Amino acid sequence: MMLRLLSAEFLKIRKKLLWLLVALGPVGVVGLQAVNFGLRYDYLTKQYARDLWGGLITNVSLLALPAMFIGLAIVASMSAGIEHQTNAWKMTLALPISKRQAFGAKFLLNVLLLFVSCTLLVPFTLALGWALGFAAPIPAGELLRAAYYPFLACMPFVALQSWLSVTFANQALPLTVGIIGMIAAMFGSRFPDWMPWKWPLLVNAWHEPLYSVGLGLLLGAAVFLIGMLEFARKDVK
Amino acid sequence: MLRMFRSEWLKIRRSVMWLLIAVSPLIALAFGLFGFKQEGSFPWIEALSLLSALHAMLFLPLLTGIYAALLCRYEHAGGGWKMMLALPVSRTQVYFVKFAVLMLLLAATQLLLLAALLAVGWANGISSPVPWRTIFASLGGGWIACLPLAALQLFASVAFQSFAAPLAVNVICTLPNMLVVNSARVGPYYPWAQPMLAMLPREDYGFGAFNLSLETLTIVVLGSFCVFFAAGWTYFAKRSV
Numbered sequence: 001m002m003l004r005l006l007s008a009e010f011l012k013i014r015k016k017l018l019w020l021l022v023a024l025g026p027v028g029v030v031g032l033q034a035v036n037f038g039l040r041y042d043y044l045t046k047q048y049a050r051d052l053w054g055g056l057i058t059n060v061s062l063l064a065l066p067a068m069f070i071g072l073a074i075v076a077s078m079s080a081g082i083e084h085q086t087n088a089w090k091m092t093l094a095l096p097i098s099k100r101q102a103f104g105a106k107f108l109l110n111v112l113l114l115f116v117s118c119t120l121l122v123p124f125t126l127a128l129g130w131a132l133g134f135a136a137p138i139p140a141g142e143l144l145r146a147a148y149y150p151f152l153a154c155m156p157f158v159a160l161q162s163w164l165s166v167t168f169a170n171q172a173l174p175l176t177v178g179i180i181g182m183i184a185a186m187f188g189s190r191f192p193d194w195m196p197w198k199w200p201l202l203v204n205a206w207h208e209p210l211y212s213v214g215l216g217l218l219l220g221a222a223v224f225l226i227g228m229l230e231f232a233r234k235d236v237k
Numbered sequence: 238m239l240r241m242f243r244s245e246w247l248k249i250r251r252s253v254m255w256l257l258i259a260v261s262p263l264i265a266l267a268f269g270l271f272g273f274k275q276e277g278s279f280p281w282i283e284a285l286s287l288l289s290a291l292h293a294m295l296f297l298p299l300l301t302g303i304y305a306a307l308l309c310r311y312e313h314a315g316g317g318w319k320m321m322l323a324l325p326v327s328r329t330q331v332y333f334v335k336f337a338v339l340m341l342l343l344a345a346t347q348l349l350l351l352a353a354l355l356a357v358g359w360a361n362g363i364s365s366p367v368p369w370r371t372i373f374a375s376l377g378g379g380w381i382a383c384l385p386l387a388a389l390q391l392f393a394s395v396a397f398q399s400f401a402a403p404l405a406v407n408v409i410c411t412l413p414n415m416l417v418v419n420s421a422r423v424g425p426y427y428p429w430a431q432p433m434l435a436m437l438p439r440e441d442y443g444f445g446a447f448n449l450s451l452e453t454l455t456i457v458v459l460g461s462f463c464v465f466f467a468a469g470w471t472y473f474a475k476r477s478v
Contacts, residue, residue, distance in 0.1 A: 017397075021405055032413055039420075063415065070408050077401040085314075085398060171400035172253055172307050176260060179299050183264075183291065 005097060005105035006112075009079070013109070018078050022117045025071045029063045030124040037132055052134045054142065060125050061146045065200055068154060069185045071117065073161045073178020076110050080165035089236035099232040107162045107224055114158060118151040145209065150200040152213045155220025157181055157196070163227030169237065241326060241334045248311050249338070257303060258342060261296035262349035265289075269357035280363045281354075282438050285375055288354055293379055293436040294414055297346070298386055298429055302407030304342045305390035306400050308335055313398050318478035332391075332473045336466070339387050340380075347376045371438050378435035381454075385428045385461040392469030396476075425453045428461045 013019070036059065037044055048055025083089045093099055122143055129138070161181075164174035181197065188198040193205055199216045202209035265288040277283055312318045321331060351372065358367070386407075393403035410429045417423050417430045424430050431453070 017399070017402055017405075024409065028409055028412070032416060036416055039422075063412070066415070067408075067412055070412075074401045074405050074408065077404075078399060081399050081401060170253060170307075170310070172257060172303055172310075175401065175404055176257055176300075176303060179296070179303075180260065180264070183295055 001097075001101065002105065002108070005101055006108060009105050009109040012082050013079060016078070016082075018075065018113070021071070021074060021078070022113050023120060025067050025117045026064070026120040026124050029060060029067050029121070030128050032063055033060050034128050034131070037128070041132070052132075053129060053137075053139050056129055056132070056134065057125065057139070057142055057146045060121065060128075061150065064121060064146075065150060066182045066186055068114070068118070068150060068200070069157065069182035070178055072110065072114050072154065072158050073165075073175055073181065075113050076158070076161035076165040077171045077174055077178075079106060079109055079113070080162070081171060083166075084169050084171070087237065093236060100228050103162075103166065103228045103231045106166060107159060107227075110158055110162050111155075114151060118147050121147045149202050149209050149213050153199040153202065153216030155216050156199075156223050159220050159223035159227055163223065163231070166227075166231060167234070238330065238334070241330060242338070245308070245334055245338045249308070249342075252307070254304070254307055254342065257300065257307075258346050259349060261292050261300060261346060262353040264296070265292050265350060266353040266356060269353065270360060273357055273361060275361055275363065279368075280361070280365060281358060281368050282371060284357050284361075284363070285354060285372060285438055288350065288357065289375060289379070289436040290433075292350060293433040294418060295411065297343075297379060297383060297432045297436075298411040298414070299404075299407060300346065301339070301343060301383055301386045302390045302393075302404045305339055305387065305394040306403050308339055308342075308391075309394040310400065322478060328474045329470065332395075332470050335395075336387065336391055339391060340384070343380055343383050343387065347380050351376055375436045375438050379432045382431035382435040382458055385458060385465050386432070388462050388465035388469055392465060392472060395469065395473050425450070426457055428457055431458055 033056070037056070044055065044059075045052060083092055092102055125143060125147075126138065161174055161178055164177055165171065168174055184191075184197040185200060188195070188201045189203055191198045196216070196219055198204075199212040202212045204211050268291065269284060269288050273284055273287055275283075312321055322328060354372065355367075389410075390403055390407055393406045397403050413427070414430050414433060417427045418433050424434060434453075
């Protein structure tokens with residue numbers, strides 16, 4: 001059932017700008033770092049002389065984090081916008097599916113799109129590293145962690161943005177919340193550990209990134225459930 | 238013309254717009270109230286730098302996009318463009334009025350930031366006289382530096398029906414700010430970095446009362462403004478609605 005719902009969702013976003021954005025996010029982040037490393041090659045390679053790959057990955061994730069935060073808000077808004085723009089919520093919900101399933105499918109779609117985006121970060125970063133001529137031992141584990149841990153830790157925000165975007169017909173509100181979230185995430189390291197905006201940075205008192213990931217998944221599930229129940233009770237236009 | 242302003246006013250009155258205008262100044266206010274420590278000999282300038290850094294680097298450019306998209310929202314929803322252009326108004330008028338309202342909204346944001354700055358100064362009991370000239374150069378300069386962004390965002394908002402698409406354009410251009418503002422070579426030429434560069438008070442160089450040099454102001458800000466505005470205007474004049 002869920003699979004068929006998802007394929008319907010994918011049909012709705014076929015040949016839409018959404019896909020371009022999903023690809024553009026990682027391309028932009030790595031491209032900017034390419035410019036950064038290109039312009040300041042000597043300075044940066046000296047600074048990271050001991051661990052060139054690590055320096056590159058750190059720099060990429062530094063930009064990838066705000067890009068991911070605002071990107072997930074835009075993706076959620078665009079995928080919900082398909083129904084808002086054509087006033088099609090009634091139509092969608094008139095199908096033989098429950099409202100919970102409709103909400104779940106939207107959420108899952110956003111998660112998958114963000115997953116694609118984060119996955120693309122890996123080959124692009126590798127390509128940049130090779131293009132800069134960094135030597136062989138690629139820290140595969142570190143690279144994969146840098147790509148997927150923040151993705152998992154920001155699940156509360158994917159759930160929140162999906163919920164807000166579906167709830168409000170006026171997308172200005174969810175998008176502003178997204179912008180505020182992005183800026184809060186940029187200052188995440190100054191927050192206490194319990195703040196969700198800090199989790200995607202993977203820094204905590206125990207120096208164990210998996211705690212942040214676990215917290216993110218738990219709160220993400222909670223926000224998703226609350227959103228789903230609220231959406232199921234709400235009347236649609 | 239005045240009537241068109243009134244019709245725009247009717248559309249944005251009692252909308253979420255007013256909530257959004259307050260967002261950035263309120264966050265700047267919170268930053269100022271909790272983060273500001275009176276140390277140096279120029280407390281007002283320091284407070285201004287603190288408040289305007291975040292506001293100008295990300296909020297101002299991004300909110301420009303949100304305002305522009307909101308201004309076109311009524312027309313995109315439910316065939317409002319057709320309705321509006323069926324009235325005895327020219328497309329040029331419509332476009333100019335939209336742009337003027339957008340700039341007025343940005344001016345309102347800047348004024349609220351001024352209020353936040355004064356509140357921070359008052360709460361911290363800054364005793365030295367308010368350096369109005371510097372403050373107005375910063376706020377006014379930031380406002381003028383938003384001209385090209387506003388022009389491009391209005392273009393994108395008119396072109397895309399979706400609310401998020403123009404914002405995506407905006408974000409793609411604004412995020413590089415985080416790197417660009419640190420670069421002395423690229424910074425002066427990147428339109429999206431100009432609000433930030435214009436708002437941060439600097440003593441050493443600048444043209445007249447502005448924090449930007451004359452070349453940057455004319456070539457980058459006004460030049461890109463003319464290009465973006467002309468592009469959006471001709472697009473709007475020719476497109477079928």
